[in-house]
Amino acid sequence: MDVKEILREYPENGRSNLIPILQEIQERQGYLSPEAVKEVGEYLSLPTSKIFGVATFYNQFRFEPKGKYHIQVCRGTACHVLGSATVLEELEKTLKIKAGQTTRDGLFSLEVVACIGACGLAPVISINGEFHARVTAASIHQIIEQLKNREVQS
Numbered sequence: 001m002d003v004k005e006i007l008r009e010y011p012e013n014g015r016s017n018l019i020p021i022l023q024e025i026q027e028r029q030g031y032l033s034p035e036a037v038k039e040v041g042e043y044l045s046l047p048t049s050k051i052f053g054v055a056t057f058y059n060q061f062r063f064e065p066k067g068k069y070h071i072q073v074c075r076g077t078a079c080h081v082l083g084s085a086t087v088l089e090e091l092e093k094t095l096k097i098k099a100g101q102t103t104r105d106g107l108f109s110l111e112v113v114a115c116i117g118a119c120g121l122a123p124v125i126s127i128n129g130e131f132h133a134r135v136t137a138a139s140i141h142q143i144i145e146q147l148k149n150r151e152v153q154s
Helices: 003-008 015-029 034-044 048-057 077-081 084-095 137-153
Strands: 069-074 108-113 125-127 130-132
Touching (some): 003 015, 003 034, 015 034, 084 108, 084 137, 125 137
Parallel strands (some): 069 108
Antiparallel strands (some): 125 130
C-alpha cells in the first residue's frame, strides 16, 4: 500500500483533510505507521507531532498492526458491572501486552471498546468478530490456549 496513492485522492492538501487521510491509510494499512505519518506531515505541511497529537486524541487510530487474533474487550456498563475490568487485566497479564498493543509474535492484539452491543452476554469479548460470552479470568486462559494450539496445528 502506497501512502502517496491515498494522498493523490486529496489534491487540496488542507488541514481539513487530515482525519479522512488518516482514516483511509488505516483502512488500507491496518494501522498508522511512523512512515505514513511522516509522509502525511510532509504533504500537509504539518509537524508529525501535530499529526500524532490529533491521531492519539481519537481512539479509532492504531499505531501498531493488528494481531492475527484481534481481541476486543467490551467495557460498556453491563460488561463493567459484571467484571470486564478483571477480564482485561487477565488478558493483559496472559498476553504480556496492554490494550492497544500487539504481541511480539504478531499473534494477538488487544483493544478496549466502549460497547460491543451484546449486553445480554456480559462480560463479552470479540475475537476477529466472534463473540465469547460471560468470559471470566479462568475462561480467558482456555480461549487463549485454544488459539495458540490452533497455530501449532496449522
